Amino acid sequence: MTRLLELRDVTASYGPVQALFGITLDLDQGEVVALMGRNGMGKTTTIRCISRLMPHSGGSLRLAGRDVAGLSAPKVARLGVGLVPEGRRCFAPLTVAENLTVAARPGPWDMARVCALFPRLQERMGQVARTLSGGEQQMLAIGRALMTNPRLLVLDEATEGLAPVVRQEIWAGVRRLKSEGLSILLVDKSLSEIASVADRAVIVERGATVWQGGIADLTADLTDRYLGV
Amino acid sequence: MLLAEQALNGLQYGMMLFLMAAGLTLVFGVMGLINLAHGSLYMTGAFACAAVAAATGSFWLGLVASLAAAAAAGALVEIAVIRRLYARDHLDQVLATFALILVFSEGTRWLFGSFPLYLKLPGSLSGAVVLPGGLHYPLFRLVIIGFGAAVALGLWWLITRTRLGIRIRAGEADREMIGALGVDIARLYTIVFALGAALAGLAGALVGTIQSVQVGMGEPVLILAFVVVVIGGIGSIKGAFIGALLVGMTDTLGKALLPGLLSRVLDASSANTVGASLASVLIYVLMAVVLILRPQGLFGARA
Amino acid sequence: EPVKVGMITTLSGGGAGLGVDTRDGFLLALKNAGDAGKQVELVIEDDQQKPDVAVQIADKMIQSEQVDVLTGIVWSNLAMAVVPAAVAQDKFYLSTNAAPSQLAGAGCNPKYFSVSYQNDNLHEAAGAHATDAGIGKVFIMAPNYPAGQDSLAGFKRYYKGEVVSEIYTQVGQTDYAGEIAQIRASDADAVFFFLPGGMGIAFMKQYAESGVGKPVIGPAFSFSQDILPAVGDAALGVRNTAQWSKDLDNEANKAFVETFQAEYGRLPSLYAAQAYDTANLLLSAVAKADVGDADAFRAALAEADFPSVRGKFRFGPNQHPIQDYYVREVVREGEVLTNKIIGPAMADHGDAYAEQCKM
Amino acid sequence: MPEPKLNEPILEIRGLRKAFGALLATDDVSLDLRPGEIHALIGPNGAGKSTLIKQIVGEIRPDAGSIRFEGQVIDGLGAAARARLGLARSFQVSSVIPDFTVLQNVMLAVAGASGTVFRFHLPALADRKLTEPALFHIEQAGLAGRHLVPAARLSHGERRKLEIAMALALRPRAFLLDEPMAGMGLEGGRQLTAILSELRNEAPILLVEHDMDAVFALADRISVLVYGRVIATGSVAEIRANPEVRRSYLGEDA
Amino acid sequence: MRETLNRDTAINLAILALLVATAVAAHLLGEGFAVTLATKAAIFGLAGVGLNLALGYGGLISFGHAAFFGIGGYVTAILASHAAAGTPVATLPFTVMGSNEMLGIWPMAMLAAGLAALAIGALSLRTSGVYFIMVTLAFAQMLYYFAISWPRYGGEDGLSFYVRNSFPGLNTFAPIQYFAICATLLAVALAFTAVVTQSRFGLALQAARQNSQRTVAVGIRPYAIRLTAFVLSGMIVGLAGSLYADLNRFVSPAMLSWHMSGEIMVFVILGGVGRLCGPVAGAAIFILLEHVLGGISDYWQALLGLLLLGIVLFAPGGLIGIVTKRGRHA
Numbered sequence A: 001m002t003r004l005l006e007l008r009d010v011t012a013s014y015g016p017v018q019a020l021f022g023i024t025l026d027l028d029q030g031e032v033v034a035l036m037g038r039n040g041m042g043k044t045t046t047i048r049c050i051s052r053l054m055p056h057s058g059g060s061l062r063l064a065g066r067d068v069a070g071l072s073a074p075k076v077a078r079l080g081v082g083l084v085p086e087g088r089r090c091f092a093p094l095t096v097a098e099n100l101t102v103a104a105r106p107g108p109w110d111m112a113r114v115c116a117l118f119p120r121l122q123e124r125m126g127q128v129a130r131t132l133s134g135g136e137q138q139m140l141a142i143g144r145a146l147m148t149n150p151r152l153l154v155l156d157e158a159t160e161g162l163a164p165v166v167r168q169e170i171w172a173g174v175r176r177l178k179s180e181g182l183s184i185l186l187v188d189k190s191l192s193e194i195a196s197v198a199d200r201a202v203i204v205e206r207g208a209t210v211w212q213g214g215i216a217d218l219t220a221d222l223t224d225r226y227l228g229v
Numbered sequence B: 001m002l003l004a005e006q007a008l009n010g011l012q013y014g015m016m017l018f019l020m021a022a023g024l025t026l027v028f029g030v031m032g033l034i035n036l037a038h039g040s041l042y043m044t045g046a047f048a049c050a051a052v053a054a055a056t057g058s059f060w061l062g063l064v065a066s067l068a069a070a071a072a073a074g075a076l077v078e079i080a081v082i083r084r085l086y087a088r089d090h091l092d093q094v095l096a097t098f099a100l101i102l103v104f105s106e107g108t109r110w111l112f113g114s115f116p117l118y119l120k121l122p123g124s125l126s127g128a129v130v131l132p133g134g135l136h137y138p139l140f141r142l143v144i145i146g147f148g149a150a151v152a153l154g155l156w157w158l159i160t161r162t163r164l165g166i167r168i169r170a171g172e173a174d175r176e177m178i179g180a181l182g183v184d185i186a187r188l189y190t191i192v193f194a195l196g197a198a199l200a201g202l203a204g205a206l207v208g209t210i211q212s213v214q215v216g217m218g219e220p221v222l223i224l225a226f227v228v229v230v231i232g233g234i235g236s237i238k239g240a241f242i243g244a245l246l247v248g249m250t251d252t253l254g255k256a257l258l259p260g261l262l263s264r265v266l267d268a269s270s271a272n273t274v275g276a277s278l279a280s281v282l283i284y285v286l287m288a289v290v291l292i293l294r295p296q297g298l299f300g301a302r303a
Numbered sequence C: 001e002p003v004k005v006g007m008i009t010t011l012s013g014g015g016a017g018l019g020v021d022t023r024d025g026f027l028l029a030l031k032n033a034g035d036a037g038k039q040v041e042l043v044i045e046d047d048q049q050k051p052d053v054a055v056q057i058a059d060k061m062i063q064s065e066q067v068d069v070l071t072g073i074v075w076s077n078l079a080m081a082v083v084p085a086a087v088a089q090d091k092f093y094l095s096t097n098a099a100p101s102q103l104a105g106a107g108c109n110p111k112y113f114s115v116s117y118q119n120d121n122l123h124e125a126a127g128a129h130a131t132d133a134g135i136g137k138v139f140i141m142a143p144n145y146p147a148g149q150d151s152l153a154g155f156k157r158y159y160k161g162e163v164v165s166e167i168y169t170q171v172g173q174t175d176y177a178g179e180i181a182q183i184r185a186s187d188a189d190a191v192f193f194f195l196p197g198g199m200g201i202a203f204m205k206q207y208a209e210s211g212v213g214k215p216v217i218g219p220a221f222s223f224s225q226d227i228l229p230a231v232g233d234a235a236l237g238v239r240n241t242a243q244w245s246k247d248l249d250n251e252a253n254k255a256f257v258e259t260f261q262a263e264y265g266r267l268p269s270l271y272a273a274q275a276y277d278t279a280n281l282l283l284s285a286v287a288k289a290d291v292g293d294a295d296a297f298r299a300a301l302a303e304a305d306f307p308s309v310r311g312k313f314r315f316g317p318n319q320h321p322i323q324d325y326y327v328r329e330v331v332r333e334g335e336v337l338t339n340k341i342i343g344p345a346m347a348d349h350g351d352a353y354a355e356q357c358k359m
Numbered sequence D: 001m002p003e004p005k006l007n008e009p010i011l012e013i014r015g016l017r018k019a020f021g022a023l024l025a026t027d028d029v030s031l032d033l034r035p036g037e038i039h040a041l042i043g044p045n046g047a048g049k050s051t052l053i054k055q056i057v058g059e060i061r062p063d064a065g066s067i068r069f070e071g072q073v074i075d076g077l078g079a080a081a082r083a084r085l086g087l088a089r090s091f092q093v094s095s096v097i098p099d100f101t102v103l104q105n106v107m108l109a110v111a112g113a114s115g116t117v118f119r120f121h122l123p124a125l126a127d128r129k130l131t132e133p134a135l136f137h138i139e140q141a142g143l144a145g146r147h148l149v150p151a152a153r154l155s156h157g158e159r160r161k162l163e164i165a166m167a168l169a170l171r172p173r174a175f176l177l178d179e180p181m182a183g184m185g186l187e188g189g190r191q192l193t194a195i196l197s198e199l200r201n202e203a204p205i206l207l208v209e210h211d212m213d214a215v216f217a218l219a220d221r222i223s224v225l226v227y228g229r230v231i232a233t234g235s236v237a238e239i240r241a242n243p244e245v246r247r248s249y250l251g252e253d254a
Numbered sequence E: 001m002r003e004t005l006n007r008d009t010a011i012n013l014a015i016l017a018l019l020v021a022t023a024v025a026a027h028l029l030g031e032g033f034a035v036t037l038a039t040k041a042a043i044f045g046l047a048g049v050g051l052n053l054a055l056g057y058g059g060l061i062s063f064g065h066a067a068f069f070g071i072g073g074y075v076t077a078i079l080a081s082h083a084a085a086g087t088p089v090a091t092l093p094f095t096v097m098g099s100n101e102m103l104g105i106w107p108m109a110m111l112a113a114g115l116a117a118l119a120i121g122a123l124s125l126r127t128s129g130v131y132f133i134m135v136t137l138a139f140a141q142m143l144y145y146f147a148i149s150w151p152r153y154g155g156e157d158g159l160s161f162y163v164r165n166s167f168p169g170l171n172t173f174a175p176i177q178y179f180a181i182c183a184t185l186l187a188v189a190l191a192f193t194a195v196v197t198q199s200r201f202g203l204a205l206q207a208a209r210q211n212s213q214r215t216v217a218v219g220i221r222p223y224a225i226r227l228t229a230f231v232l233s234g235m236i237v238g239l240a241g242s243l244y245a246d247l248n249r250f251v252s253p254a255m256l257s258w259h260m261s262g263e264i265m266v267f268v269i270l271g272g273v274g275r276l277c278g279p280v281a282g283a284a285i286f287i288l289l290e291h292v293l294g295g296i297s298d299y300w301q302a303l304l305g306l307l308l309l310g311i312v313l314f315a316p317g318g319l320i321g322i323v324t325k326r327g328r329h330a
């Protein structure tokens, strides 16, 4: 099994403010890894570095064995990283259909499969994203990422704002994607769901990896200390 | 009869305005970039056409040159300047493109001298034709109507029906995100900006042919083009098209009819001056009224 | 001690051509004068065709550079901004072009000379010519601003036929389809228009395309050498009025046209000729009087004792020219378009405002 | 204004209707908010919950129906006027002033609610009438120590907390909270549950939320909205037991 | 935070001090024209400060502030020319006499500009973004064309009044004394802006710029806030227009043209949007460049353009941004 993603002591800053102080993370082909931590600890920043939405300032960040330091964000995406960003970021003036096709790349995921996963999107195909309900936008963001047919799906709080049934569907979907061999990096707050799908977890605290291990080893003591539960 | 001819003139002027505004619609309406140097690209096209037509004797080669020169200038400007400003405030774009106006104007004067250039219609397009109804109408003005309609259709198709168009609009909505999805938006924007510039250059060559080719010719065009785009609603090709026709009609008919109307209440001479004054602000009145009633323009989605 | 002259003219932007010709004509006269030309020290500044900038340059020339004479302004609105204040500060102003009516009538001043004409003159000459040519009905047109209004008034002053329609266009307008339609529909025998700069180029081209074909008359501005090449064949045969033409038969003019072509590689325009005359007038006065002695210097200027490229030249009581005006026709000479005098329009003509001048 | 009697609803919505084209986003909705209660509004995505809140606060105009607040019909009032009357809302997608610090954001809420923004001379940052309450609510929302950070530099969860702090700072007569738990994280969610539980004594809360743990822990009453219609209203137990709600919304594990 | 505040204050004071020092030095060296240039910088700076209130703090990108500049100028010229001629400006509904007292003219100029801003703002503020830019431009263009073709006060030729208006106890004709007047008014406007932008009103104004949805949600009507700022801004620019008219003793429709609006905007952007003294620095540099480059070549405007380009590209946040080494939204 090849190592799909490998972060070693990654550091990064927003201007003068350092946000990451040493993130270490491994993700193997076909693996599902959960990135966990309290608010403001650096989960999203880590993901932004992986997608090259911001440069990292130190450490190494390798994707499928390639150092991403010299790559642009579109390059990384075309190497197979499908991002569902925090806060959805659908293209507001575009219709649902346009949002889905805008960055689509050929592969098993197409319009029909996405609509099968989220029937709600089918209903709203011609509506512009700006007027979608929050949950609909979330589905759209996931669908949009799947349409790029990624090797690695990155979900940053992808179930936020979804109704419980839909959330269950999405988790079921994630499990299905996993069973099909897709690699997934996810951030979420639902411990029980994470436990049901993730292989491993990485916990960050103040911008640094403080724990990394199998999901089974995530003890109540750890979650209490680092997640406040 | 006169009224019919004036209505045709209004239509024709509207088409001419649309041609002038087409590049701006693309760059400003769709990419969301405030490009004050639009008029400079228009001027570049006109000068390139005049220079090449003078050197080769062929208007058509000149037309090709206008497209090429403006597109090249556009691409250069995008890569050297505009590209660094997408992430910035709109206001930085205003300052940068204002600076570009100065550079273009004086650069052109340096290259071509201070005097207006000669550019004339090819024989095949000059002269008047007789329309049904016995109206004599310059052929070239009909050609401009044709060009305007073709550009409108082409743009509309490009923006709404092609993936390139969808990507441009997505890029305008969230540039970072479209990049994160694997679309090389930087290259795309260079292409679109160059295309917008080429359209401006084409308009400059076509319209310059029956107007004057001189430094500063782009400035009134800039304002008019903005008026057209804004009345129609930013981002809408259809809006720009209808806005252009509306402005063309208002302006032409206003000039033709106002002095006559006023002469019923004023003496002839002051009716003429007052009428002309009113006519000259009419399009601004139109714009203000449209925007006050519909703050997002006639066909604009965004406020 | 040389006389210090400040030239304020338009050297950048769309109107720069006129300023460049003004400057070049003036410099040529100084050069042709040889050593005498060294009696004039010239400072030149670009007014960008903005009145406020012109005012500030004038202030600077007067306060810091202590010039004795100002000159060079092309546009009437800039002249109105600069001249009254300059003469109030006891500087001479010699106009190379702009000569608005206010400065010819009640606003005249002993220190202000117009070496070109009075603004209305060319239009008056056109009116006189239209009358002489027996044109019974005319369609007249000008931009809607003071110079435009003066122009139509000037035309009508000497035109005895019927004005069938009088139209004011927008300042800066470039499309004249609407006006041309009105011309076509009117029963006028001819069209008189005053449309300076690019406006005139656009009108003439569009008029030629329209096939209306009624004869056109205008003041020289739209047919001057600076823009004639840009108008092209559309201008061929058009009658226009001016106080000067490159083919005027006198020694001074021959020398001027020849040296101008040799020096700058192009034909001189009306503006160049006017500036050339202005410089020579100045030199003639410098030779006779000290600029420090204002009265003597003024008297020397008023004598107008210089070889004008116009041949005859003298000043009227309001220090504006009394001179001959000609009808010219646009012709092709080999490769280039230029003007040829075809006859007189008015002789020894002054202006309509001199009576109001109390000096 | 007549003093509302105890237990008379503070907010009364009657027959509200809103269509977007062919879509009926709000279909004849009637709803009450009574003093001291947390009234949860749940329903599938796109059911019209946020649309309802937007109509209550005056951001969008209903096509039909009427809203009464503390006995007064507010249909004719603009959004700002309603906010000053004491209707505080939080946004589903955080809506803060990005260049302002956390403190300035909350101060703005304090100043706005008190209707005193047309003061031109006193420096606001030195005005303890603004800073003291602002700092208090910042701490209350769990952002202590972050008050000098510009809002643009907050993480997502921190921004959600700022959203809460601003709602608190309005000291309203009723809260309309649109998914306050979203993005909060486990710890933040627990803290917020505690805050809301206390807050109901200050002013009643209309709570739109998909986090069922929080809803079941907090709500006094629950209304379920599906396709713009209220299909059920009742206690936590009643709603949990409602088969229709289980099928269309809660799913198997509620 | 405290530290950068102090730093900003120091920079602001330094800019003002530099301007005054330049003028005084030029005066002592007998360079009258340099004093005039400094005065022009102060006046344009004042106009920029006015625009900055709307544009920088309020986010109201007005492309029509030349309207207020021109109105201030025309009020001044009309009052002064009537005073010189001894005729009343208006007799209906009540008699308004001309004036050549600055202290009388300024309030009139500000009042007229303020009323115009109220009318234009009330209508324009229904729109936002680029639409706002264009509506404000439209209103200014209407005034511009009106001024060009209305013969009563000179039309395109403009209106001269030959003698600078007077100020008690000063000889306004002496360049340095007139500079003192302008610089003082500039300082007053800066102080006013500093106070207002830090007040509750300023907080609301800046909030409305960044997020009007949120501003409404806390009970503030952005429209009222913006309109107030727009009117204040128009009044300051009107005052600048009055001073500019007096500097040249002349007004013309050029003061109302979109070039003027654009130039004022360029001063603000060049110096740094939303920085107190940004417009002053911007205007001063612009005028200095114009003056210095003008002597270098006929094509100096191209050089000016290149320099401006360099500044935008390499100094986000304008000139003040260079000094404080942080961008606009740091």
Ligand SMILES: Nc1ncnc2c1ncn2[C@@H]1O[C@H](COP(=O)(O)OP(=O)(O)OP(=O)(O)O)[C@@H](O)[C@H]1O
Residues within 6 Å of the ligand: A014, A017, A019, A037, A038, A039, A040, A041, A042, A043, A044, A045, A046, A086, D152, D153, D154, D155, D156, D157, D158, D183, D185
């Ligand atoms: N745009 C930004 N500019 C400056 N600092 C930022 C920015 N975005 C985040 N930060 C800071 O970086 C740190 C890490 O933020 P990040 O968004 O990665 O946290 P997170 O773990 O995703 O939190 P949450 O669970 O709230 O989403 C925080 O302290 C935050 O304040």
Ligand SMILES: Nc1ncnc2c1ncn2[C@@H]1O[C@H](COP(=O)(O)OP(=O)(O)OP(=O)(O)O)[C@@H](O)[C@H]1O
Residues within 6 Å of the ligand: A127, A131, A132, A133, A134, A135, A136, A161, D020, D021, D023, D025, D043, D044, D045, D046, D047, D048, D049, D050, D051, D052, D092
């Ligand atoms: N301006 C609009 N134009 C057209 N449709 C709209 C508009 N605003 C909302 N809608 C539609 O109305 C429905 C209700 O939206 P609303 O945002 O109220 O849902 P919601 O219940 O808050 O959902 P969620 O829980 O996902 O946030 C959705 O289907 C949405 O797409």
Ligand SMILES: [Mg+2]
Residues within 6 Å of the ligand: A043, A044, A045, A086, D155, D156, D157
């Ligand atoms: Mg996050």
Ligand SMILES: [Mg+2]
Residues within 6 Å of the ligand: A133, A134, A135, D049, D050, D051, D092, D178
């Ligand atoms: Mg919602």
